[in-house]
Amino acid sequence: MIKFNKYALIGTIFILSLFSSFYFIDVFSEKNMELQKQILIKQAQTHFKDQVNTRVWNASYGGVYAIPKEGQKPNPYLRDNILKVDENLTLIKINPAWMSRQLSEISNIDGFHFRITSLKLINPDNKATPFEERALKYFDETNEKEYYEIDKESNFNYMGALITTEYCLPCHKHQGYSLGDVRGGISVSLDSKEYFEVTSSIKTSIILLKIFVVIFLFTIFSLIFKQLRYNQQLQTEVKRRTKEIESTKHLLQEIIDTDSSFIVLTDDKEIIYANETILNFTGYHSIEEFKKNNEYIFDVFEKIEDNSNFMQTCNDGIHWIEYLIKEQNSKNLKVCIKKDGKYRYFKPYAKEIKTDDKVLYLITFDEITNEYVKIKELEHMASTDALTKLFNRTKLNDVLEKEMALSRTVPSPLSVIFLDIDYFKAVNDTYGHDAGDRVLINIANIITSSIRAGDIAARWGGEEFMIILQATPVSEASVLGEKLRARVEGHLFETVGKITISLGVTEYINAESEESFIKRVDEALYEAKERGRNKIIIK
Incomplete structure (x- = not known):
């Protein structure tokens, strides 16, 4: 009976060792394959956002008129689709949908293409493909805003939802759409052969590694079983083999300690184990010293309260470990540690381990600082004018909407200055666009150096700039406007010489619309x- 219990115990240890090894191997492979998929998703999202920004620009003008190409006819589905300038020039209207379609036709290259579609078509040429129909129905059923899948031809198909805005209603209101409705989408197709090659290579490597682990563990435990069959005379050999096993366990422990990820084992009340990576990072020499200064693992993380999926000790009324297990596969959860004055960001992953008498949680934290900072940089670039480094018009509209809401709530005065460079076209025509760009940059620098820290300046478009002045009545705003006008007039611009600006100043009237x-x-x-330019007018 005792011998049978020994065999059962060793068999159990073998199975646990096998499953534990497979678990770490699977986690590693899943992370690598997920990373490959996220690269495809980010590429598709970037293409989608580029098209959306282009459409927003077009829609903000209610469509744009252009000289038709040879043989090109007006779009019969658009109202006011022709603009006759004079006897020799007739323009046709290009709305966002037609613009997206034309861009998709000229942008198709090997391994990439995109198109616009909807379930409620105005133009039958935009009929949805089977994938696009699935995506649009998915939007309608789940209220999600993106959908993707990989087809049999190794293409990564992605669709982002097009949301109905005020700019969209003139053309789509008759279809029954309201603000915020999903009226269609833009699909992006990317060649994912490289993704399949990489993931296939990962899977092959994992299979080989698992085979090696099975052989390795089976060999060790086979030796142990054989030792149990020998008589008492072989006890010395059994002890020697036991030392080998302990050595192997120590090696596994060292491997875990050298893992670049933070690894923590907890029972939800106290820290049971933390690998050397997190101990070294946080400046502790042992788990005992760590526990003496930190009752919970979450004590070492910064408390960041925003909407970016940074975890707190309690999230939506749920303890952080329970919340992590529940949401880790659906949300991009993360935590932050301040190290040497700099913020470092980590993605947590939890695994529940049930034992005979308790439930433990194995939690890993993978550093994502570079990826997080890169995403923030891309978001900043999307809201910034590339030439002047000021906010762009899209970002300014977002800020203005929030400032108007704040002004209504507090209440507090809110003023804007709208300025335009006088005769700027002549600058470009006479000195070239490079000189014109330098003028725009200098004007932006003058504005930035003249306004307060809380004020917002943006390039509105072309040679126009707008400044939002928080908690500022129009009387004070006009003083700043006159200061800007005088500084520009007194500035000697390289190559161009002297130029002037014209300015309009006004104060927000409570409850009025942004358009007004x-x-x-x-x-x-x-x-x-x-009135002759180089002036400031207050309304």
Whole structure:
């Protein structure tokens, strides 16, 4: 009976060792394959966002008119689709949908293409493919905004939802769409052969590694079983083999300690184990010293309260470990540690391990600082004008909307300055666009150095700039406007020499719309230019 119990115990240890080894191998492979998939998703999302930004620009003008190419006819599905300028020039209207379709036709290259579609078509040429129909139905059923899959031809198909905005209603309201509805989508197709090659290589390597682990563990435990069959005279040999096993366990422990990820074992109440990676990172020499200064593992993480999936001790009323296990596969959860004055970011992953008398949690933290910082840099680039480094118009609209809401709530005065460079076209025509760009950069620098820290400046478009002045009445805003006008007039611009600006200034009237607010300051700027330029007009 005792011998049978020994065999059962060793068999159990063998199975646990096998499954534990497979678990770490599977986690490693899943992380690598997920990373490959995320690369495809990020590429598709970037292409989708580029198209959306282009469509927003077009829609903000209500469509744009262009000179038709040879043989090109007006779009019969658009209202006011022709603009006759004079007897010799007739323009046709290009709306966002037609623009996206034309861009998709000229952008198709080997391994990449995109197109626009909807389940409620205006133009039958935009009929959805089977994949696109699945994606659009998925949006409708789940309220999600993106969908992707990989087809049999090794193409990664991605679709992002097009949300109905105020700019979209003139053309789509008759279809029954309201603000916020998903009216269609833009699909992006990428060649994913390289993805399959990489993931296939990973799977092959994992299979070989598992085979090696099976052989390795089977060999060790086979030796142990054989030792149990010998008589008492072989006890010395059994002890020697036992030392070999302990050595192997020590080796496995050293492997875990040298893992670049943080590895923590906890019972949800106290830290049971933390590998040397996290101990060294946090400046502790032992788990006992770590536990003396940190009752919970979460004590070493920064508390960041925002909407970026940074975990707190309690999330939506749920303890962080329970919340992590529940949401780790659906949300991009992360934590932050401040090290040497710098913030480092980590992605946690938890695994529940049930033993005879308790439940343990094995938690790993993989560093994602470089990826997180890169994403933040890309978000900053998307909201910044590339030339002047000021906010772009899209970002300014977002800020203005929030500032108007704040002004209504507090309440607090809110003013804007709208300025335009006088005769800027002549600068480009006379000195070239490079000189014109330098002028724009210098104007942006003058604005930045003149406004307060809390004020927001942006390039509105072309040679136009707009400044949002928080908690500022129009009387104070006009003083700043005059200061800007004088500084520009007194500045000697390289190559160009002297130039001037015209400015419009106005103050927000409580409860008025953003359109009314902007229209009034635009009228003030127009009046300043009509009165001879190099002036500031207050409305």
